[in-house]
Amino acid sequence: MPNERTAGEQPLPEGRFDGREAFDGIVRAALSAAVRQGWKELVLSDPDFADWPLGERASVEALQAWSASGRRFILLAQRFDVVERNHARFVPWRRMWDHIIECRVVRAEGSNAVPSAIWTPEWCAHRTDPERSRGVSGFDPRARRELREAIDESWRAGRPAFPASTLGL
Incomplete structure (x- = not known):
């Protein structure tokens, strides 16, 4: 049955969330659901991913x-140095899977702030107040479309970043 879960599986949350622990749980649930449901695309967007459990x-x-x-994995940020410094396990994974990962950096100017969000074709989570880890998540098609439009707008303003390797002469 599609709605049955095995022990230890986290359902994708819907509705408002508040606090760092709640947000961490949402990220973990999203990554777990990506595996279970075989999502073809996963988009993570945040100014710096400093407080994500990556x-x-x-x-x-x-x-x-x-x-x-x-698969396609998109990372959008204002800076990636925090990812390299704080997420030691994630960086080698990123290098290994470079062929499915696209990373862009966006300079935040005025209203061009990078949203703090997870987007998938079926579900999304948007931290509307990243400082307090408050936001909303769910399956609403309109909310997913609006969030993807905001992400795409930032994406277009960005440039490639966070290379898998650094080549030098």
């Missing part, structure tokens, strides 16, 4: 299990 073993294991041919 460096956790479980997060990288979920991303590894999700990674496959035909």
